[in-house]
Structures are given as structure tokens and as C-alpha cells.
Amino acid sequence: MGVSGFRIDLGIVHPDKPGAYLAGIECDGATYHRAAAARDRDKxxxxxLENxxxxxxxxxxxDWWYDSAAxxxxxxHRLEELLxxxxxxxxxSKPLESMATATAVAEAGSDGHPLAADGAS
Incomplete structure (x- = not known):
């Protein structure tokens, strides 16, 4: 999955956000070795992808070959850290969203329109 030549080998679905990914796993397989230069492969x-x-x-x-468990x-560990x-x-960020909602409600009159400066709607 990905765009153009910038693909992820495995996408890890975010458990809290349907349709979003927590991370992408990149392996040094065929796509990695097809890159023209080491800079393209590594940096x-x-x-x-990060952008x-x-x-x-x-x-x-x-690493996988010699100790796949590690x-x-x-x-x-990295996935747990990201999550x-x-x-x-x-x-x-939730308290900020709650404050913004509370402020918007407080600034609206009973008819849902903003209150005038003198408190009348």
C-alpha cells in the first residue's frame, strides 16, 4: 500500500480509529533492493512516507533471519509505544474540544443565535 514508489509492506490498522493506520512496516525485500541508490532506500x-x-x-x-522472535x-514494543x-x-486534546463546545453553547442564546453584547438575543 502507498503511493507511487513509496509503498509500505504491511499496514497496522489503528485499533481506536477505523480506517486509519497506526504504523507501516517496511522490510528490506524486493522493493527495497530495487531502489536505485542507498539514499533512496534508507532516507x-x-x-x-512520514510526510x-x-x-x-x-x-x-x-534480524528476522537470525532472531525473528526478537x-x-x-x-x-514500538507499536505499543505509538498507540x-x-x-x-x-x-x-479532548478538554480543549470540550471547552470550545461549552464556549460556543454559552455564547448562543436560547434560539441558537449568538447573544448580543448586552445579553439580548
Missing amino acids: TRQQV LGWNVIRIWSP ALERVA KNDRASAKA
């Missing part, structure tokens, strides 16, 4: 692809809103987690084939553990941070930032 440019990840930067483009598109992806959290990119990379799995290197030697590679999975690193991915799981925890996302939930914390969502929780922190």
Missing part, C-alpha cells in the same frame, strides 16, 4: 522513502503521515517501522532481513518483540502516545495526545 528518502521513509521521509516521504504522508505514516509511522514507519523497519524490519531488517538479517525482531517481532521490537515491532510490538500509548496517540491515546495520550487524543486524551489531552
Whole structure:
């Protein structure tokens, strides 16, 4: 999944946001090795994907080959960290949304129109 030559090998669906992804897993498989230069493989692809809103987690084939359990553990830890941070930032923004709603309601008269400066609607 992705755009043009900037694709993610595996998208991890966000458990709290239907239709959104928590992260993308990128492996150093065929797409990685087809890149013309090392800079394209390592920096440019990840930067483009991150600018598109992806959290990119990379799995290197030697890590997978020699100790797949440890590679999975690193991915799981990073996913838990991303989810925890996302939930914390969502929780922190809720009071601001509630205050904005309360302010809008307080500023509206009983008919739903804003109150005049003198309190009359």
C-alpha cells in the first residue's frame, strides 16, 4: 500500500480509529533492493512516507533471519509505544474540544443565535 514508489509492506490498522493506520512496516525485500541508490532506500522513502503521515517501522532481513522472535518483540514494543502516545495526545486534546463546545453553547442564546453584547438575543 502507498503511493507511487513509496509503498509500505504491511499496514497496522489503528485499533481506536477505523480506517486509519497506526504504523507501516517496511522490510528490506524486493522493493527495497530495487531502489536505485542507498539514499533512496534508507532516507528518502521513509521521509516521504512520514510526510504522508505514516509511522514507519523497519524490519531488517538479517534480524528476522537470525532472531525473528526478537525482531517481532521490537515491532510490538514500538507499536505499543505509538498507540500509548496517540491515546495520550487524543486524551489531552479532548478538554480543549470540550471547552470550545461549552464556549460556543454559552455564547448562543436560547434560539441558537449568538447573544448580543448586552445579553439580548
